[in-house]
Amino acid sequence: MKKILILLTLFSVFLFANVAKVVAFKGDAFIIRDNKEIKLELGSIILKNDAIKTQDNTKVQIIFTDNTIITVGKNSQLNVNNYIYDEQNKEYNANFGLLKGTFRTITGKIGKIAPNKFKLSSKTSSIGIRGTQILSNIQISGDTIFCTEGQIDIVSKTTGETVTLTAGEFIQIKEGSPLGEVQKFDQKSIAAPDSETKFVPEEEKEAVLDNFKVNIIESTPEPNSNPMPEANSDPKVPAPVDAEPDPDPDPTPDPDPDPTPDPDPVTPTPDPAPVTPDPVTLIGSTAMYDATEDLLNFPMLGTLDDEKIALDDHAGTIINVKMDDLTTKYSTDGSYSGNLSSSGNQSFPYRPDLLFVSGTYTSVADSPTGFDKTDDIQWGTWNATFSYTNPSNQTDTFDLNGISYWLAGEQTSEAEVTALMMSSTTEVTYNGYALGRYDNYTATFDATNSNVTLKINFGASTVGGSFAFILGGNTVTLKITSEGIANAVTSSGFSFKGEEGGSGNGKFYGPNASSAGGNFNLNGPESTSFVGVFKAKK
Structure with missing residues (x-):
């Protein structure tokens, strides 16, 4: 049966205002909230409109409720300009401001469900994604954007130009200037921002939570409980209810009736789908x-x-x-x-x-x-x-x-x-x-x-x-x-x-x-x- 992962925290991460949690932290950092600085710690809750500001020799990893992961490097500031992840009402929006510094972004469910609603903004450009990992180095002299997986669209705030980067490409953007040339990056060109924001691969999010002492509970629906319909289910199909007598029974009697009366009918629980082990990658x-x-x-x-x-x-x-x-x-x-x-x-x-x-x-x-x-x-x-x-x-x-x-x-x-x-x-x-x-x-x-x-x-x-x-x-x-x-x-x-x-x-x-x-x-x-x-x- 499919696992349901529940993240236990002091406060529920899934409350409307609570949008993310700090799962890894090294160094000194602050949350700027309502013009006040709050010392950031492992397990800190991030709210919409918060800013995360890091000091020298600091690294912070944040997981948002849609499983987006952002790693903030040293001497950096990330602004959560807007964030909505509401599966029930199908409302999605993620807008992050990369004010300065180095960032690693791995898009989550919003990037898959509504990629046009996921934006990264810097002083010089706006970045749209298509299921991606992005490395960004935002400095006074200009921005350097690396696409390490997937594809991203970059729009210049100066000229309105648009350029598309695919995996393995990067671009340098200077404030007030046209977009630079798209180039292939090598280990040398990506080394510094890469080392400052080592990221957590998509398939390792569960391991990350476990490694940083965030409890994960595997739970399954109660056998007799009525599960909620899935978001993409047909609205015309009602949720399952307890069985009632057939108002128009079959007039033909059972030729071989079972003398033992049936127990009260219950909604059957489907057999669990077979679990296929993850393939080994050597x-x-x-x-x-x-x-x-x-x-x-x-x-x-x-x-x-x-x-x-x-x-x-x-x-x-x-x-x-x-x-x-x-x-x-x-x-x-x-x-x-x-x-x-x-x-x-x-x-x-x-x-x-x-x-x-x-x-x-x-x-x-x-x-x-x-x-x-x-x-x-x-x-x-x-x-x-x-x-x-x-x-x-x-x-x-x-x-x-x-x-x-x-x-x-x-x-x-x-x-x-x-x-x-x-x-x-x-x-x-x-x-x-x-x-x-x-x-x-x-x-x-x-x-x-x-x-x-x-x-x-x-x-x-x-x-x-x-x-x-x-x-x-x-x-x-x-x-x-x-x-x-x-x-x-x-x-x-x-x-x-x-x-x-x-x-x-x-x-x-x-x-x-x-x-x-x-x-x-x-x-x-x-x-x-x-x-x-x-x-x-x-």
């Missing part, structure tokens, strides 16, 4: 190097998302392959293999005709004694064959010779990691192993001759530790640090660099970030390099 990393071909003679680090491997060095090398049936095979958590297929464009410098031919992947034991079924990550190798036209105008092929690695798992929700960042000040130690190549990428290491130690402080946003490799009876230890890396730990993962050079990235996996894993390319002694994937657990 997130991970990859590392690749082909030391035997002139076409590709440098290491590349990439991503794995929902079975798809993607590598792009932003210099002409692009590889997109899919690990067919990985999700199914992943459930066995042991020895398995599968095929690769093409999942997008393939490109090497000077080889625009590059085509994917075939490929395979294989799982690899992830502990010295075999497959570890107690952690949240699996890994292995992959190899692909490509074709191209050689200088003699003939079709030629090459493969990666198995010098490529993958890692995958079920990523920890951003809500859980955000909770750790806001509550934990203790350094957490993760221990594990690495899988990859070194010494001009011709020799290998795995769980039998490597050790990885990660020391992560969620609250301080720091990463330290070491990668150790036992090579020919000698141990090579590469220390890592996050010194000089702003926001080394975020709700979506972490970054580090080697003390002798190189870098790495990772994500958190399992409940409460119980495991960590990612990829790395670290410099070692005597100009050696170590490239691969790593996994560790608390």
Whole structure:
């Protein structure tokens, strides 16, 4: 039966004037109400016409009654100009003023039911949405608007121009000037506002409420109660009532009457609809190097998302392959293999005709004694064959010779990691192993001759530790640090660099970030390099 979620608060959030609740908070902030400042706290109720004003090093997450989430960054002010969410009377309106600062907006039910009634307004523009996530940086020098999901329409308050942004695009708007050029954003351009307003994905709202100690009760209608008709039900169909005698009974008697009288009739309760479990989405990393071909003679680090491997060095090398049936095979958590297929464009410098031919992947034991079924990550190798036209105008092929690695798992929700960042000040130690190549990428290491130690402080946003490799009876230890890396730990993962050079990235996996894993390319002694994937657990 469908869950009914009831949010318990000191006051009902669903009263007409109470429009939202603070579910996450770090730093110093105030609610401006009737020209008075009220200190904002975790659990504070937000009313229509309130303004939320934050100080330095502050972050506030607010959930509105339609499930819209707005995260307010440091030194910012959000005005709730108007807010109505009345499903019974079908009245909807959400108008928020972005006065200054940085904001992350994830639209809720109003954005789906009545998108034309959802508006974000700044000094320079008005933003309309179509089921979206929006990142906004509002400053005196002008506004920068990022569309991270869906589509938004921006109207200039100066010229009346309208421009549409789709996911992955941004625009800069200066007061008194025409709209700027629509551009594609990259990690660098979005990094600062993104880190200041780490958001809660749509599918994690329930987890957020739970993580921030807001009680959630699952309730079902009483068996004999008459449920209220749904808002979109036919008004001509009356609500169910207790059964009454048929005024015109069937004159034909029952040939085989039941001697037992029927009990008082009641409105039948329909069987519950079967619950389909949420599909598993595997997130991970990859590392690749082909030391035997002139076409590709440098290491590349990439991503794995929902079975798809993607590598792009932003210099002409692009590889997109899919690990067919990985999700199914992943459930066995042991020895398995599968095929690769093409999942997008393939490109090497000077080889625009590059085509994917075939490929395979294989799982690899992830502990010295075999497959570890107690952690949240699996890994292995992959190899692909490509074709191209050689200088003699003939079709030629090459493969990666198995010098490529993958890692995958079920990523920890951003809500859980955000909770750790806001509550934990203790350094957490993760221990594990690495899988990859070194010494001009011709020799290998795995769980039998490597050790990885990660020391992560969620609250301080720091990463330290070491990668150790036992090579020919000698141990090579590469220390890592996050010194000089702003926001080394975020709700979506972490970054580090080697003390002798190189870098790495990772994500958190399992409940409460119980495991960590990612990829790395670290410099070692005597100009050696170590490239691969790593996994560790608390």
